[in-house]
Amino acid sequence: MNDNKNNGIPNLPLGDGDTIANSPSGVGGATLFDKIWLKHVVKEIEGGPSVLYIDRHLIHEVTSPQAFAGLEKRGLKVFRPQQIVATADHNVPTLDQHLPIKEALSRLQVEKLKENCEKFGIELYGLGHPYQGIVHVIGPELGITQPGMTIVCGDSHTSTHGAFGTISFGIGTSEVEMVMATQCLMQSKPKLMRINVDGELNKGVVSKDIVLYILSLISASGATGYAVEFAGSAIHNLSMEARMTICNMSIEMGARCGLIAPDETTFNYIKGKVFAPKGQAWDKALAYWKTLYSDADAAFDHEININAADIEPMITYGTNPGMGVGVTGHVPVLSEVNDQEKPSFEKSLQYMGLQPGENIKGHKVDYVFIGSCTNSRIEDLRMVASFVKGKKKADDVEVWIVPGSKQVEQQAIAEGIDKVFLEAGFQLRQPGCSACLAMNEDKIPAGKYCISTSNRNFEGRQGPNARTFLASPLSAAAAAISGKVEDVRDYMN
Amino acid sequence: MGKAINIIRSTVVPLQDENVDTDQIIPARFLKATSREGFGKNLFRDWRYINDDEATPKADFALNNPAYSGKILVAGKNFGCGSSREHAAWAIKDYGFDVVVSSFFADIFKNNSLNNFLLPVTVSDEFLQKIFTAVEKDPTTEVKVNLGEQTITITSTGDSQSFDINNYKKTCLLNGYDDIDYLLSMKEEIEIFEKAKA
Numbered sequence: 023m024n025d026n027k028n029n030g031i032p033n034l035p036l037g038d039g040d041t042i043a044n045s046p047s048g049v050g051g052a053t054l055f056d057k058i059w060l061k062h063v064v065k066e067i068e069g070g071p072s073v074l075y076i077d078r079h080l081i082h083e084v085t086s087p088q089a090f091a092g093l094e095k096r097g098l099k100v101f102r103p104q105q106i107v108a109t110a111d112h113n114v115p116t117l118d119q120h121l122p123i124k125e126a127l128s129r130l131q132v133e134k135l136k137e138n139c140e141k142f143g144i145e146l147y148g149l150g151h152p153y154q155g156i157v158h159v160i161g162p163e164l165g166i167t168q169p170g171m172t173i174v175c176g177d178s179h180t181s182t183h184g185a186f187g188t189i190s191f192g193i194g195t196s197e198v199e200m201v202m203a204t205q206c207l208m209q210s211k212p213k214l215m216r217i218n219v220d221g222e223l224n225k226g227v228v229s230k231d232i233v234l235y236i237l238s239l240i241s242a243s244g245a246t247g248y249a250v251e252f253a254g255s256a257i258h259n260l261s262m263e264a265r266m267t268i269c270n271m272s273i274e275m276g277a278r279c280g281l282i283a284p285d286e287t288t289f290n291y292i293k294g295k296v297f298a299p300k301g302q303a304w305d306k307a308l309a310y311w312k313t314l315y316s317d318a319d320a321a322f323d324h325e326i327n328i329n330a331a332d333i334e335p336m337i338t339y340g341t342n343p344g345m346g347v348g349v350t351g352h353v354p355v356l357s358e359v360n361d362q363e364k365p366s367f368e369k370s371l372q373y374m375g376l377q378p379g380e381n382i383k384g385h386k387v388d389y390v391f392i393g394s395c396t397n398s399r400i401e402d403l404r405m406v407a408s409f410v411k412g413k414k415k416a417d418d419v420e421v422w423i424v425p426g427s428k429q430v431e432q433q434a435i436a437e438g439i440d441k442v443f444l445e446a447g448f449q450l451r452q453p454g455c456s457a458c459l460a461m462n463e464d465k466i467p468a469g470k471y472c473i474s475t476s477n478r479n480f481e482g483r484q485g486p487n488a489r490t491f492l493a494s495p496l497s498a499a500a501a502a503i504s505g506k507v508e509d510v511r512d513y514m515n
Numbered sequence: 516m517g518k519a520i521n522i523i524r525s526t527v528v529p530l531q532d533e534n535v536d537t538d539q540i541i542p543a544r545f546l547k548a549t550s551r552e553g554f555g556k557n558l559f560r561d562w563r564y565i566n567d568d569e570a571t572p573k574a575d576f577a578l579n580n581p582a583y584s585g586k587i588l589v590a591g592k593n594f595g596c597g598s599s600r601e602h603a604a605w606a607i608k609d610y611g612f613d614v615v616v617s618s619f620f621a622d623i624f625k626n627n628s629l630n631n632f633l634l635p636v637t638v639s640d641e642f643l644q645k646i647f648t649a650v651e652k653d654p655t656t657e658v659k660v661n662l663g664e665q666t667i668t669i670t671s672t673g674d675s676q677s678f679d680i681n682n683y684k685k686t687c688l689l690n691g692y693d694d695i696d697y698l699l700s701m702k703e704e705i706e707i708f709e710k711a712k713a
Contacts, residue, residue, distance in 0.1 A: 065701065069683065070682055070683025085600065088550065092695075192623055194630060196601060196631070203699060205705065207694075247622065365533075460544070482561045
């Protein structure tokens with residue numbers, strides 16, 4: 023083992039002069055995860071979890087009401103209201119947001135959030151606010167998400183924020199209540215996995231394809247029990263928004279969280295954002311952020327190496343996000359599936375109305391959904407717009423573009439992207455989670471096929487008996503034009 | 516919801532599907548409630564009923580099979596994956612289950628279950644198959660889960676296996692303690708931590 027724990031890298035000051043924490047085992051250097059984790063442990067319990075301090079807590083209307091009710095029942099206040107930010111996203115309509123919400127239960131939930139935020143002194147970016155949007159889109163775009171933080175939210179896709187070098191994970195409502203009451207959680211330290219993606223991406227391949235490819239390799243439970251660091255040249259060449267797509271779907275592998283070491287791309291993204299540190303605070307923060315990487319000799323419990331050149335545009339055929347193939351591939355035949363998984367595999371194909379061995383390319387698509395915390399940011403919309411400019415959607419396809427936030431929507435309008443969509447026959451809707459989970463009225467009808475840039479193809483996810491093909495914004499755009507699953511590379515020179 | 520658990524002996528409901536996600540356990544359209552109660556009625560809603568109609572239950576779904584009942588749900592691997600919705604744990608508990616047995620649980624679901632005194636018991640793939648086989652042969656087969664001893668036993672065959680749970684959580688479940696009680700008792704230390712971190 024290397025005696026020099028930081029492998030020749032000088033000990034940069036951590037905040038107020040702490041030294042870099044080494045891995046608890048004392049073997050090898052520290053991982054990015056270790057460095058952040060150790061800075062947040064209030065107390066370790068023998069044979070049990072640690073009391074972990076949470077820097078930022080994001081809340082929304084669906085998983086918070088019972089937590090507020092729990093606090094009230096115990097006669098408690100919110101401990102650190104200034105560390106909580108609220109928005110309405112899961113349940114909001116994506117048309118006519120200026121009007122009262124039609125559906126009574128949805129309206130009640132959104133009103134309850136407003137009432138609770140007022141009562142407990144929490145900042146709310148509700149409907150009509152210029153910062154409103156999907157919780158995992160607004161955190162980063164407002165500069166709330168910063169490297170080295172611990173961030174939680176009652177939503178599994180909180181893993182998104184890991185793209186900034188944070189420990190960010192989804193929690194249940196009881197835990198939402200705990201964080202409201204104490205700004206802490208009881209957490210066991212996960213095992214650590216690193217997935218390295220190196221080399222150049224092929225034409226037509228974007229970050230969504232990288233993560234769907236990883237999922238197809240390791241399955242929907244392949245990273246359960248792990249925090250996953252994504253590394254390698256192909257990851258570090260990605261923009262922040264593209265990195266968020268990857269960390270967003272780390273939960274689909276079962277990972278407790280996904281994270282990427284912050285670098286110049288990260289710092290440039292954050293600089294100047296509304297809640298980013300300014301002046302001297304920025305300099306101090308930046309010095310700390312630059313210490314956040316896995317040391318060269320850091321040890322991981324598991325490591326996977328992927329050649330970026332092996333990845334082609336991906337599409338899912340089944341009912342979990344691990345059931346994906348390259349777009350020129352086919353649904354597995356029964357002999358390619360192991361015995362134990364056959365019943366679930368067959369059930370899944372029956373739900374999807376697909377046959378073993380069938381090609382996905384060329385399959386009819388009825389709906390196109392471009393949105394969700396996975397792919398609804400301005401770069402996603404730009405990617406789609408540049409592909410469809412001057413083209414028209416297929417007649418029998420309905421296309422919904424749902425921006426991730428008011429800021430994304432405004433930016434799209436400022437750039438004229440709204441006009442490109444209008445001319446193509448796409449509907450540009452208003453921000454929210456929308457057809458990703460179909461809690462509002464944006465539901466895909468039973469039996470219909472939707473190519474979706476969201477994160478889950480579960481049975482009924484986009485509406486009862488709706489059928490989902492997960493893909494990148496680029497692949498979704500191509501399908502919108504022809505009405506079929508396409509290999510986007512056929513359209514590129 | 517704090518209610519201590521220790522020994523649960525019961526017949527089981529077998530659900531052989533793998534990768535059962537929380538959207539199946541409780542579909543998103545039922546997450547609009549603002550209280551914790553009443554989710555059991557919609558547990559596995561879309562697997563239980565044809566066209567969302569309670570008048571037309573799907574006969575081949577385990578919950579609708581009159582032969583199966585009990586306080587223990589036995590499910591295929593990677594149970595509870597997907598959304599962090601605690602409503603999934605609430606629905607299972609509200610329906611009447613105290614234990615879920617699988618060969619693999621998704622992390623967030625496991626935490627949510629523990630926070631609701633719904634005990635997730637992880638067994639080997641082989642042991643899981645043994646339970647499925649025994650119950651298929653005889654639906655009156657009982658399974659005994661002993662949290663104190665950390666064992667699970669198929670009572671008719673005597674097949675038994677131990678399961679893992681951390682000591683802290685075990686103490687909580689055996690005594691009906693919530694994490695929040697513990698965290699609230701830590702307030703002073705948390706404030707000291709905050710000052711040191713600032």
